[in-house]
Amino acid sequence: MMAYKRIKVWSVLLRLFHWAFALSIVTLCITGYYIHNPFALGPWEGTPTTFIMAKTRLIHFIAGFIFIAAVIVRFYLLFFGNRFERFTDFVPITPRNFKRLLATIKHYLYLSDEHVPHGGHNPLAGTVYLVMLLLSILMIFSGLFLLFPESSFWVGWGKTLFGTQQSARLVHYFFFWVFLVFSLIHVYLVVWNDIFGCEAIVSSIFSGRKFVRSDKH
Amino acid sequence: MSRLLWNGLGKLKRRDFLKACTILTAAMGLPVEMVDKVAAAIKSPQRPPVIWLHFMECTGCSESLLRASHPDIARLILDIISLEYHETLMAAAGKQAEEVLEASVKKYKGRFICVVEGAISTKDGGVYCKIGGRTSLEILKDVASQAKAVVAVGTCACFGGVQAAHPNPTGAVGVGKIITNKPLINVPGCPPNPYNILGTLVYILTFGKFPELDKYRRPKFGYGRRIHDQCERRPHFDEGRFVEQFGDEGHKKGYCLYKVGCKGPVTYANCPVVRFCDVGVWPVGSGHGCLGCTEPDFWDKMEPFYEHLPGVEVPGGQGIISKADKVGKVALGAAAVGIAAHATAGVVKKIAHKEKEE
Numbered sequence A: 001m002m003a004y005k006r007i008k009v010w011s012v013l014l015r016l017f018h019w020a021f022a023l024s025i026v027t028l029c030i031t032g033y034y035i036h037n038p039f040a041l042g043p044w045e046g047t048p049t050t051f052i053m054a055k056t057r058l059i060h061f062i063a064g065f066i067f068i069a070a071v072i073v074r075f076y077l078l079f080f081g082n083r084f085e086r087f088t089d090f091v092p093i094t095p096r097n098f099k100r101l102l103a104t105i106k107h108y109l110y111l112s113d114e115h116v117p118h119g120g121h122n123p124l125a126g127t128v129y130l131v132m133l134l135l136s137i138l139m140i141f142s143g144l145f146l147l148f149p150e151s152s153f154w155v156g157w158g159k160t161l162f163g164t165q166q167s168a169r170l171v172h173y174f175f176f177w178v179f180l181v182f183s184l185i186h187v188y189l190v191v192w193n194d195i196f197g198c199e200a201i202v203s204s205i206f207s208g209r210k211f212v213r214s215d216k217h
Numbered sequence B: 001m002s003r004l005l006w007n008g009l010g011k012l013k014r015r016d017f018l019k020a021c022t023i024l025t026a027a028m029g030l031p032v033e034m035v036d037k038v039a040a041a042i043k044s045p046q047r048p049p050v051i052w053l054h055f056m057e058c059t060g061c062s063e064s065l066l067r068a069s070h071p072d073i074a075r076l077i078l079d080i081i082s083l084e085y086h087e088t089l090m091a092a093a094g095k096q097a098e099e100v101l102e103a104s105v106k107k108y109k110g111r112f113i114c115v116v117e118g119a120i121s122t123k124d125g126g127v128y129c130k131i132g133g134r135t136s137l138e139i140l141k142d143v144a145s146q147a148k149a150v151v152a153v154g155t156c157a158c159f160g161g162v163q164a165a166h167p168n169p170t171g172a173v174g175v176g177k178i179i180t181n182k183p184l185i186n187v188p189g190c191p192p193n194p195y196n197i198l199g200t201l202v203y204i205l206t207f208g209k210f211p212e213l214d215k216y217r218r219p220k221f222g223y224g225r226r227i228h229d230q231c232e233r234r235p236h237f238d239e240g241r242f243v244e245q246f247g248d249e250g251h252k253k254g255y256c257l258y259k260v261g262c263k264g265p266v267t268y269a270n271c272p273v274v275r276f277c278d279v280g281v282w283p284v285g286s287g288h289g290c291l292g293c294t295e296p297d298f299w300d301k302m303e304p305f306y307e308h309l310p311g312v313e314v315p316g317g318q319g320i321i322s323k324a325d326k327v328g329k330v331a332l333g334a335a336a337v338g339i340a341a342h343a344t345a346g347v348v349k350k351i352a353h354k355e356k357e358e
């Protein structure tokens, strides 16, 4: 029988980030899709008004600002968080992380049974999270460019990054799908890890604590 | 020269003159107190000499300016500016016309405003557009270098327009790509609203400087706000009432054209406010979505005109255009299938493991 111990991995701030990020993405995807394709017909003339599109947009923007706050927090933690939260712990830039990356891929492909106990993110997941974080910046800049079309600051950035408003809309919409696909795979892999791994990964994002093998940590 | 050409039209009545000045002042976003200043500037004998060059275009911009439906404007422009050279309007032709150009450039060197209508061909030395044996590229460089300022009128002169659309066989570009060392204003549109053209010229005349410009060098008074944010159908947008198809019930009731491809949400222009032809019409007002004609590369970027967003080029698909929607749904579907396969493999493995353990 292997021995496990429970260690503190995720700070309160990181958990707050996670849930703000997750819930805002869900909200942004639902409201964003409605903005893209307003499938429900608004009430026809004569009936009481609902301003369904105006309200959906408002919710999108509120969720957008929560999303922005979350992204800023995560960038802060990448550099100043605890040892598991820093990018040095999971980006495959060191031999240790790179070896763990290969081991994780093997494990995910069912080629090896060994679940590498990472403590924090495994390098595969961590790298994807970092990419999503960078894509978030793209979403934020395109979103703010669309939201403040008369602000010379955002219009300046928007022109540099995207060109016209139409290009920004297309980028914003295209990466909406990327966020959707990411969310799906993320939820699946976390549940999978919960079943095949030993860390109790799902509860860790509530409690901040994970199980690790006591002989390896 | 204007007198020579328009001898049939006679002078503007004072009332009409002031009316036109008021509209112009409003179009420039200036308060009503400025009308007098604008009128005084227009009446001043020092009218700016203008040399109007035509390159690859349809003359629609000039036409829109001179349409009979707003004769005040037509006469006003000929009264305000002293048009030294304009191929469509001038009586001279051929060699004679080219001599006029040369003489005017020499006479007003460093003082005239060079208005450009139409795109410039750059491919193969610019041979696809020649006037009097000289390429448009040569003429533009020559004339613009001696001008005080350059005003690009119409989307072709600003951004290349239809001839610059993919695959752009003549290498057409807008003025800004060639003239980089002269003050330049872009007045895009297909065609631009006559009031925006005139407003730009009158602003320079009245204040002796350029109006405030945006990032694409468009005057902010005309292009500082999106169509969508000033559209009369906007309440229908906010309320979620959309035209689903041209001719349907919603279309008859004047609902928002967002779902049939209106580009108002991404297009900067004052069409809903200034409108066209002096009878208060503009595309969305008459039931057709905005095409985004004041935006750079609108022929490529705003396509398809009847859909909200353009297609995305599938990487490696050799020009196969797919809708972002379709790409997204395929990716989502692929992810779901992948997950299902991965999960099945996991379950199979677990079962196999258990059997071994037992």
Ligand code: HEM
Residues within 6 Å of the ligand: A025, A028, A029, A031, A032, A033, A035, A036, A037, A057, A060, A061, A063, A064, A065, A067, A068, A139, A140, A142, A143, A144, A146, A147, A169, A172, A173, A175, A176, A179, B265, B309
């Ligand atoms: C993961 C993050 C996000 C997702 C998935 C998302 C999704 C979407 C989608 C699908 C659309 C419709 C695009 C179209 O078809 O034209 C949209 C529009 C928009 N989004 Fe986002 N968005 C995100 C983040 C943001 C952020 C951070 C902001 C900034 C506050 C923002 C502001 C906007 C604006 C202003 C629009 C245009 C609304 C309109 O013109 O009516 N979005 N978003």
Ligand code: SF4
Residues within 6 Å of the ligand: B227, B228, B229, B231, B232, B233, B234, B235, B237, B255, B256, B257, B258, B262, B263, B264, B265, B284, B289, B290
């Ligand atoms: S018709 Fe076009 S510009 Fe007007 S509200 Fe609808 S989408 Fe916006």
